[in-house]
Amino acid sequence: MKRFLHVLLIVLSVPLSCKKLEPAAPEDHETLDGPVEGLSDEQRAMFLKGDIAFNNDVFTKETGLGPLFVSTSCGSCHAGDGKGHPFTTLTRFGQINEQGNLFLHAGGPQLQNRAIPSHQPETIPAAATFSKFTPPANTGLGFLDAVSDADILAMADPNDADGDGISGVANWVSLKNYITLREGSIDNTGKYIGRFGKKGAAYNLLQQTAGAYNQDMGIVSTYEPYDTFSGEEIDPEVSNQTVQHVVFYLKTLKAPVPRNINDPGVLAGKGLFTQINCSKCHVTELKTSRSSIAALSYQTFAPYTDLLLHDMGNALDDGYTEGSAKTYEWRTPPLWGLGLAKISQGGSYYLLHDGRARSIEEAILLHGGEAAYTRDKYKALSKEEKQKLITFLESL
Amino acid sequence: MKKLLLLTTGLIITTTSIGQIDATLLRKRHVDTTGTMLNMDAVYNRPFLSLGKLPVALGGYAEANWQHLGTDGITEGHQFQMRRLTLFVASSIAKRIKFLSEIEFEDGTKEINIEFAAVDVELHPLLNVRSGIIMNPIGAFNQNHDGPKWEFVDRPVSATQLLPATWSNVGFGLYGKLFKKNWVFAYEAYLTNGFNDRIIDNREGKTFLPAAKKNRDRFEESFNGVPLATVKAAVRHLKIAELGVSYMSGIYNKFEDDGLQLDKKRAVNVLALDGNMVVPELHTSINAEWAWIFVDVPETYTQQYAKTQYGGFIDIIQPCHRGKIFGFENSTINIACRLEYVDWNVGKFRETGGNIADHLWGIMPGISWRPSAQTVLRLNYKYYNKIDMLGNPPARTAGFQCGIATYF
Numbered sequence: 001m002k003r004f005l006h007v008l009l010i011v012l013s014v015p016l017s018c019k020k021l022e023p024a025a026p027e028d029h030e031t032l033d034g035p036v037e038g039l040s041d042e043q044r045a046m047f048l049k050g051d052i053a054f055n056n057d058v059f060t061k062e063t064g065l066g067p068l069f070v071s072t073s074c075g076s077c078h079a080g081d082g083k084g085h086p087f088t089t090l091t092r093f094g095q096i097n098e099q100g101n102l103f104l105h106a107g108g109p110q111l112q113n114r115a116i117p118s119h120q121p122e123t124i125p126a127a128a129t130f131s132k133f134t135p136p137a138n139t140g141l142g143f144l145d146a147v148s149d150a151d152i153l154a155m156a157d158p159n160d161a162d163g164d165g166i167s168g169v170a171n172w173v174s175l176k177n178y179i180t181l182r183e184g185s186i187d188n189t190g191k192y193i194g195r196f197g198k199k200g201a202a203y204n205l206l207q208q209t210a211g212a213y214n215q216d217m218g219i220v221s222t223y224e225p226y227d228t229f230s231g232e233e234i235d236p237e238v239s240n241q242t243v244q245h246v247v248f249y250l251k252t253l254k255a256p257v258p259r260n261i262n263d264p265g266v267l268a269g270k271g272l273f274t275q276i277n278c279s280k281c282h283v284t285e286l287k288t289s290r291s292s293i294a295a296l297s298y299q300t301f302a303p304y305t306d307l308l309l310h311d312m313g314n315a316l317d318d319g320y321t322e323g324s325a326k327t328y329e330w331r332t333p334p335l336w337g338l339g340l341a342k343i344s345q346g347g348s349y350y351l352l353h354d355g356r357a358r359s360i361e362e363a364i365l366l367h368g369g370e371a372a373y374t375r376d377k378y379k380a381l382s383k384e385e386k387q388k389l390i391t392f393l394e395s396l
Numbered sequence: 397m398k399k400l401l402l403l404t405t406g407l408i409i410t411t412t413s414i415g416q417i418d419a420t421l422l423r424k425r426h427v428d429t430t431g432t433m434l435n436m437d438a439v440y441n442r443p444f445l446s447l448g449k450l451p452v453a454l455g456g457y458a459e460a461n462w463q464h465l466g467t468d469g470i471t472e473g474h475q476f477q478m479r480r481l482t483l484f485v486a487s488s489i490a491k492r493i494k495f496l497s498e499i500e501f502e503d504g505t506k507e508i509n510i511e512f513a514a515v516d517v518e519l520h521p522l523l524n525v526r527s528g529i530i531m532n533p534i535g536a537f538n539q540n541h542d543g544p545k546w547e548f549v550d551r552p553v554s555a556t557q558l559l560p561a562t563w564s565n566v567g568f569g570l571y572g573k574l575f576k577k578n579w580v581f582a583y584e585a586y587l588t589n590g591f592n593d594r595i596i597d598n599r600e601g602k603t604f605l606p607a608a609k610k611n612r613d614r615f616e617e618s619f620n621g622v623p624l625a626t627v628k629a630a631v632r633h634l635k636i637a638e639l640g641v642s643y644m645s646g647i648y649n650k651f652e653d654d655g656l657q658l659d660k661k662r663a664v665n666v667l668a669l670d671g672n673m674v675v676p677e678l679h680t681s682i683n684a685e686w687a688w689i690f691v692d693v694p695e696t697y698t699q700q701y702a703k704t705q706y707g708g709f710i711d712i713i714q715p716c717h718r719g720k721i722f723g724f725e726n727s728t729i730n731i732a733c734r735l736e737y738v739d740w741n742v743g744k745f746r747e748t749g750g751n752i753a754d755h756l757w758g759i760m761p762g763i764s765w766r767p768s769a770q771t772v773l774r775l776n777y778k779y780y781n782k783i784d785m786l787g788n789p790p791a792r793t794a795g796f797q798c799g800i801a802t803y804f
Contacts, residue, residue, distance in 0.1 A: 021777065023792035025469020058601040065597075072601055072698060085786050086747040087699065117593065117649060117694045118659040346750065346786035 029257035032081045032139045032340055036254045038295030043252065050249025053242045054078075059217050064237030066218040067119040067229045068112030074246065077135040077216065081253055082337065082344025084135025086355050090216065093130035098324040103128045109322070110215040112228055119229070129319030129327075132354035133198045137337045137344070141196070142251035143301045144334065145205055146288035149186040149193050155283060155306040166280045166370045168308035171200040171331065173323040176207055178223045184289060194323050195307045198353045200331035201322035205247045213238055251293060255301055256337035260395045269392025272385055276377035281310055281332045281370070304335035304396065313368020316352065328369060339394035360390050434582050434630050434638055435670065436533060436571065438540035439496060439512060443770050443803045444486055455484040459543035461799025465778065467791055478504055479799075480543060482511070492518035500562070510615070511562050522572035526586070529615065531564050533584045533628040534644045535685045536670035538563050543801035547713055547732040547764040548776050550797065552685070553756060554707035554738050559666070559687050560606035565589045565624065566615055580632040589614055590624025590646035591664050596693055596701040602740045602754060602785075603691050603702040605664070608648070622647040622661070637673030642666075648691070662692040684710040699745065699752065700785060707738030724767035732774075734760040741785055753787035756780055771802035 028034065035047045055075035059065035070090055071077050077088040091111040094103025101108045107122040111130070115121040124130050152170060160167045172191035175181075182204065185192050196202035202211065210223035218228050221243055225233045260266050273279055282304040291297045309329040317328035325331075330353060338360070341349055349359055357363035367375040378386065433441050444453035459479045465471065482500040489495055497513040514528030531539045537555035541562050555561040567588025574581040591608040598607035611619065624646035632638035644666040651661045668687040674680065686708030693701050713732045721727035741754035762776035779794040 019464075019466070019471070021796070022464075022466030022471060022794050023468050058599045060594075060597045060599060062597075069698075072700060076601065076700065079784055079786055079788055085745075087745050087786070089747065114698050115694075115696050116597070117662070117697060119696075121696050343789050344786070346753070346788055348750070 028254075029259045030340075030343075032137060032253075032256055032337055032344065034254050035252050036142065036295050039252060039293075043248075043293065043295075046245060046248050047252050050245040050247070050252075053246050054249050057242075059219060059237075061116050064217075064219050066112070066114075066116045068107075068115050068121055069218040070110075070112060070114060070216045072217065074212065074217075078138050079344045081138040083137045083341045083350070085345050086134065086350055088135055089355060090133045090135070091124065091130050092133060092320055092322070093124050093128040095321055096129060096319060096327060097321065107228070110228075112215070112218065131198075131318035131320035134350055134353065134355035136198070136333065137256075137341070138250055139253050139337050140255035140301065140303060140334070141205060141253065142291070142293065142296045143255055143286070143288055143299060144195060144303060144305070144307065145182075145251060146291040146296045146299075147195075147286050147307065148184045148289040150184060151287065151289070152193055152195065152307050153186065156308055164277070164280060165373050166277070166310065168281065168306055168310055168332075168370075169329070170194075171309050171323040171325045171329075173201050173203060175203055176210075176223070178210070179203055179207060191324070193307075195331070197322065198330060198333075199322040199325045200307065200309055201325070205250050206243070209243055209247050209250065213243065251296070255303070256340060256396065258302075258336075258395050259339065263391070263395070265388050265391045266395045267392075268385075269388035269390070269395075272381065272389045273392055276381070276389075277374045279304075280374070281306055281308070282335050283332075302336060305332040308332060310371065311369035312371060315366055315368050318354075335393060336396050338396045360393050361386070434573070434580060434632055435536045435540050435640060435672070436582055436584055436628065436630060438542070438545075439498075439531065440486070442484060442542065444484065451489070452485065452487045455486070455803060456482050457542050457544050457801060457803045458482070459549075459799060459801040461549045461797055463549065463795060463797040463799075465793055465795035465797075467793040471795070479549075482542070489515070494518075509562070509564070511564050520572070522574055524571050525568065526571060527568035529564050529566050530569065530586055530588065531562060532586060532588060532624070532626040532644060534563065534626055534642045534666055535559055535561075535668040535687055536640060536672070536683070537561050537685055542803070544770055544772055544803050546801070547711065547730055547762055547772065547774055548734055548760055548797075549774060549799040550760070550776070550778065552709040552711075552734065553736050553758060553780075554685065554687060554709050557604070557606060558689065558705055558707045558738050558740070559668070560609060563605075563609070567623065569626075578634040580634070582630045582632075584626075584628045586626050587623040588626065589618040590620075590622065591648035592619035593649045595648050595664065596691065596697065601700050603689070603693065603705060604740075605666075605689065620647055620650050620652075635676070637671055640668075640670040642668045642670070644668075659694075662694070663690075664692070665690045679715050681713040681715075682710065683713075684708065699743070700741075702741035702743060702752070702754070704742040705738075705740050706742060707736070707740075709734055709736040721765065721767070726768060728766040730764045730766070732762045732764060734758070734762075736760070751787065752785050753783045754785035756782040771800070773800050774798070 058073045071088050077084045092109050094108030095101040103125055106125045112122050156168045158167050158169045171194040172188050173194040192203055194200045194203050196208045202208040210221050213219040214224035219237045220227055220234050221236050221238050227234045283306040285302055288296055288299045309325050309331055311328050312330050319327050321327045351357040351363040357366055364378050442455055444455040446453040458481045461477050463475050480502055484498050486496040495515050498511045500509050500511050510529050512531055514526050514530050517525040533539055538561045565588035567586050569586030571584040592611045594607040594610055595605050596603055598604050626644040628642035630640035647661045648664045649659055649662040651659045666689050670685040672683040689705040691703055693703050711734045713730050715728050715730050717729040736758040739755040741752045743752045758780040760776050760778045764772050764774040766772050775798045777796055781790045781792055783790045
């Protein structure tokens with residue numbers, strides 16, 4: 001009996017150490033999700049509501065999916081809030097200049113390439129040019145949102161006045177009727193600076209979110225009330241509250257935390273990054289202005305973007321555009337989180353706007369236009385220097 | 397007023413007298429241990445209590461547990477759960493006509509289901525008719541799911557999140573058995589209501605047969621009018637093992653409505669193998685099941701919803717002590733281990749040619765104490781490694797579960 005009591009005591013004591021036998025949380029720098037520091041309790045609660053709507057809400061026929069769609073949930077395009085996989089790459093078509101989309105009547109601007117059973121998905125009209133957009137990472141978007149228009153324009157150099165071969169222009173876009181202007185917005189004949197999306201055509205995260213519900217999942221809201229299948233205005237399938245929770249979630253996702261920052265290879269690579277002019281467009285440091293979220297106000301952060309459009313050359317010109325961008329212009333993508341892309345892209349890299357580059361080096365070598373000089377400087381680096389530069393990029 | 401008083405008094409007397417039934421009058425009908433029982437007999441091979449000569453027998457089981465699980469550093473903390481309370485009522489209507497029903501309350505009263513309610517008419521050992529709400533004989537676990545029979549708090553993932561245990565439907569069919577020396581052969585064949593389109597349109601975002609159970613109308617009407625056929629054949633050598641092969645086939649979509657064609661007929665097919673044995677001398681019990689699922693998913697739909705899935709589990713139970721413990725004469729201590737694997741999406745991405753992951757593997761070592769054959773106290777450590785469809789780093793879940801399950 002005594003023996004059994006001992007065994008029983010041992011058996012029952014094992015679960016008391018339960019936390020030690022459960023998987024530990026990954027380090028903060030190993031993941032992209034999680035809120036920015038400094039949120040209030042109320043803000044953290046709202047972050048959680050947005051997190052659930054973003055990552056857990058899977059739409060079905062019953063809850064409004066489609067009938068034409070690309071994906072069934074926000075999270076299926078942005079696994080772990082990171083970059084997406086070609087499986088959910090979006091296809092946009094029908095616009096070749098700033099005059100607008102010529103194929104709105106044929107389902108433009110976005111192809112809904114999937115359909116619920118008994119429906120047929122869209123196809124790209126024969127005469128339309130198109131481009132593919134791999135879903136970007138969601139992290140740190142609130143910081144980008146809080147950069148002032150004045151700061152963005154200060155980085156623009158449309159006429160290349162400094163003669164460095166790099167210009168940089170803002171994408172001036174018309175606003176949707178539900179958009180409220182952010183403080184300090186600069187008006188350019190009724191158009192405003194877009195800063196989100198591959199072409200920088202979305203003014204803010206509400207436009208990005210409501211558009212994604214509508215164009216990616218076929219979910220109608222009061223913001224985007226038209227069904228992508230019928231073209232008719234129909235009852236909302238997602239509440240304004242849910243959309244706002246998701247917007248708050250996206251705004252308050254933390255910025256990616258760099259890794260190995262004191263590694264000599266990383267430090268050397270960082271020096272090369274500036275030395276060969278990568279940082280002319282992938283601007284190392286930006287500042288936020290006043291934000292309604294205190295944790296985002298007046299912060300200095302390192303996104304490695306200038307939020308401006310640049311000519312990237314013929315190889316990356318798909319013949320499709322948005323807003324006032326030319327077809328060969330792309331908004332500088334933030335490089336933060338680049339080293340964590342593999343953990344959301346299934347263990348591989350799918351880089352550049354359409355995921356065509358399968359490595360960081362391939363992405364660099366596909367740079368053209370304004371970036372041709374820098375690309376050639378990269379080519380001229382020694383093998384070791386190239387490796388250091390890539391090590392630095394992977395540390396972001 | 398006088399009538400009301402009389403009625404109330406009468407009710408009190410009746411209630412009291414029922415409450416004072418001599419417990420010795422309750423006869424326990426024991427579980428068959430002759431070795432000739434097959435998995436298909438599980439539904440009747442349960443302990444029942446009957447009262448005197450009443451043709452009705454009652455039974456049931458309950459399962460409760462504590463658990464503390466964490467996923468990548470995030471835990472829900474200590475959870476106390478009443479997973480199931482199940483009641484059986486069996487009655488012998490005539491010599492070879494019997495009725496059994498099983499009503500289950502899951503997670504408190506969150507789900508209340510009639511899992512089984514069927515009349516069996518025995519015409520010949522090889523020809524019996526069963527009709528009502530039946531448990532489709534796919535795999536082994538679906539018909540043999542009583543908590544007290546298992547050494548683990550959780551049901552196998554492949555049985556509940558790949559196959560839809562407990563999967564019951566309204567229908568009828570035939571079953572029978574043949575005995576030859578040390579061999580037992582058996583078959584079951586049923587036609588029932590079947591699946592619906594929720595299996596590829598659900599909040600799980602994956603082909604998920606259990607989602608069909610969300611259709612509340614399924615006991616009232618067939619979703620598309622096409623019966624689901626389920627057949628199973630099993631063979632047992634009394635000294636070696638039992639092997640079963642089962643197949644389920646039906647149409648899951650509403651291909652026409654109100655006389656109008658909406659889609660082509662889309663099939664769901666399931667093949668399962670199951671087996672169990674007790675290793676002689678060692679008394680090690682091995683119980684395993686593996687299933688393949690094939691679903692006709694439209695090409696124009698999302699690849700999240702798989703055309704092929706498979707998975708299964710193996711439970712290995714080793715008795716390590718038999719004897720008196722805390723006064724329970726026939727106690728048994730078992731050590732146990734369950735290994736599981738489920739792939740919810742077998743295929744390759746059209747866009748990249750890369751493998752679609754969406755799979756899970758798990759290991760669950762445990763220890764159990766059976767103070768009697770009908771009651772089990774169990775302590776499990778569970779470790780699951782779940783990978784999303786893109787193949788990103790896994791979500792790791794682990795922790796302890798401790799619970800009790802007993803027939804009553």
